[in-house]
Amino acid sequence: MATILVVDDEMGIRELLSEILNDEGHLVDVAENAQEARAYCMRQAPDLVLLDIWMPDTDGVTLLKEWAAQGCLTMPVIMMSGHATIDTAVEATRIGAFDFLEKPIALQKLLQAVKQGLVRAAEMNARANTQFTPRPITQPEPELATMPSIGAVALSIASHSVAETAIASPSECVTISLKLPLRDARDAFERAYFEYHLKQANGSMTRIAERAGLERTHLYRKLKQLGIELCRNRAES
Numbered sequence: 001m002a003t004i005l006v007v008d009d010e011m012g013i014r015e016l017l018s019e020i021l022n023d024e025g026h027l028v029d030v031a032e033n034a035q036e037a038r039a040y041c042m043r044q045a046p047d048l049v050l051l052d053i054w055m056p057d058t059d060g061v062t063l064l065k066e067w068a069a070q071g072c073l074t075m076p077v078i079m080m081s082g083h084a085t086i087d088t089a090v091e092a093t094r095i096g097a098f099d100f101l102e103k104p105i106a107l108q109k110l111l112q113a114v115k116q117g118l119v120r121a122a123e124m125n126a127r128a129n130t131q132f133t134p135r136p137i138t139q140p141e142p143e144l145a146t147m148p149s150i151g152a153v154a155l156s157i158a159s160h161s162v163a164e165t166a167i168a169s170p171s172e173c174v175t176i177s178l179k180l181p182l183r184d185a186r187d188a189f190e191r192a193y194f195e196y197h198l199k200q201a202n203g204s205m206t207r208i209a210e211r212a213g214l215e216r217t218h219l220y221r222k223l224k225q226l227g228i229e230l231c232r233n234r235a236e237s
Helices: 011-023 034-043 060-069 086-095 107-131 182-200 205-212 216-226
Strands: 003-007 027-031 048-052 077-081 099-102 153-157 162-168 173-177
Touching: 003 011, 003 034, 011 027, 011 107, 027 034, 027 216, 034 060, 048 060, 048 107, 060 077, 060 086, 077 086, 077 107, 086 099, 099 107, 107 182, 173 182, 182 205, 182 216, 205 216
Parallel strands: 003 027, 003 048, 048 077, 077 099
Antiparallel strands: 153 162, 162 173
């Protein structure tokens, strides 16, 4: 399952793409303009972005330039447009777009582009992981080994390498290997984070959404994506 962000000012396009990609087993989030897309990517990094070029506030090519200049282009971006010229498509590709789809988008072209984009996303994550080389540490650092606050991230340091991260909760300790792919490590951390806050908030989705800074709809999707079961009588509170 991949997280895909669809950015388009047309509601019909957002709903259609969401329905198709949900049927393919992906988690789909939507943004109707560049401002919402920026805010979304500040909260989390999707695995793939489908980005419309012509939008009322900021066009997709300008947003793509912003992400590239800020070093935020860490995921494949597929541009979409029904009016763009070849020059526009070439410019978007030069900036860093992975692919370009012309509207109306044919189903097979969409699915093929998404499939190839997710392969590229996996390659990007793998490359980022191999480029990270922990600095050897010969002596444990007590200030990192234990944290005073519950739920904080504590670093477990081996004699010659940083091997794993331990996340302490009120009643258990969850260990996350730093050798995992970035997406798997992130999911493990988020799962521990939300399970902790579910206990602290007694299952209140309103309180958890406020603490996490997420809308309830997105929170439900995130918990479902992470495989976290909710008590029905508490999830409505």
